[in-house]
Amino acid sequence: MTAHIIRPLESLDYEFVSSAVDDWWGGRPVRALVHRIFFEHLNATSFAIGPSDDVQAFLIGFVSQSDPKVAYIHFVGVSPAARASGLARMLYEHFFKLVGARGCTEVRSITSVANTGSIAFHRKLGFTLLPGSAEIDGVPVTLNYAGEGQHRVLFHKAL
Numbered sequence: 001m002t003a004h005i006i007r008p009l010e011s012l013d014y015e016f017v018s019s020a021v022d023d024w025w026g027g028r029p030v031r032a033l034v035h036r037i038f039f040e041h042l043n044a045t046s047f048a049i050g051p052s053d054d055v056q057a058f059l060i061g062f063v064s065q066s067d068p069k070v071a072y073i074h075f076v077g078v079s080p081a082a083r084a085s086g087l088a089r090m091l092y093e094h095f096f097k098l099v100g101a102r103g104c105t106e107v108r109s110i111t112s113v114a115n116t117g118s119i120a121f122h123r124k125l126g127f128t129l130l131p132g133s134a135e136i137d138g139v140p141v142t143l144n145y146a147g148e149g150q151h152r153v154l155f156h157k158a159l
C-alpha cells in the first residue's frame with residue numbers, strides 16, 4: 001500500500017490541478033474557481049498528496065481574516081482513480097488539526113446543490129447543514145448564494 005504524504009500546496013501544482021479539476025468534477029466547469037493565487041498565497045493551510053505533475057488529492061483552505069476563530073475550506077478534490085481510500089478525510093482531518101492549533105473553533109464550507117457526493121462526504125466528516133432560505137429535495141439551501149440561480153448548501157463543523 002502506498003504511503004500518502006500530505007505536503008503544502010505549492011505554485012508548481014497549479015498547472016496540473018487546474019487542468020484536471022473539470023474532469024474530476026465530472027465535467028462541471030470549476031477551473032476558474034481554482035485560482036493561481038491560492039497556490040501562491042495559501043500554502044500554510046492548503047495541502048496536496050502526490051507529486052506536482054501527478055497530484056492525487058488537494059485541499060485549499062484558509063483561516064478567516066474577518067474572524068480568526070473560523071476556518072474555511074474552499075476546495076477539495078481527489079483524482080477519480082484515488083477515491084474511496086480515505087484521502088479527502090486525511091486532508092480534512094489534517095486541516096482540522098492545523099487550524100485548531102491556530103485557535104479556530106469552527107470550520108465552514110459550501111457546495112452546490114447537485115453535488116450529492118460532496119454533501120454525503122461532508123455529513124460523514126461531521127459537518128452540519130446550516131439552515132438556508134429554501135429546501136431542495138429535503139436539503140437546506142441558500143438561494144442565489146453564488147449569484148443568480150447559483151444556490152449553495154452551507155456546512156458548519158465545530159472543532
Ligand SMILES: CC(C)(COP(=O)(O)OP(=O)(O)OC[C@H]1O[C@@H](n2cnc3c(N)ncnc32)[C@H](O)[C@@H]1OP(=O)(O)O)[C@@H](O)C(=O)NCCC(=O)NCCS
Pocket residue numbers: 024025074075076077078079082083084085086087088089090111115116117118120121122124125
Ligand atoms: C468528495 C470527494 C472529495 C471525496 O473524496 P474521497 O477521497 O473519495 O473521500 P474519502 O475516501 O476520504 O471518504 C470519506 C468518507 O466520506 C464518504 N464519501 C466520500 N464520497 C462519498 C460519496 N460520493 N457518497 C457517499 N459517501 C461518500 C466515504 O464513504 C467515507 O466515509 P467513511 O470514512 O465513514 O468510510 C471526491 O469524491 C471528489 O473529489 N469529488 C469531486 C470534487 C468535489 O465534489 N469536491 C467537493 C466539493 S468542493
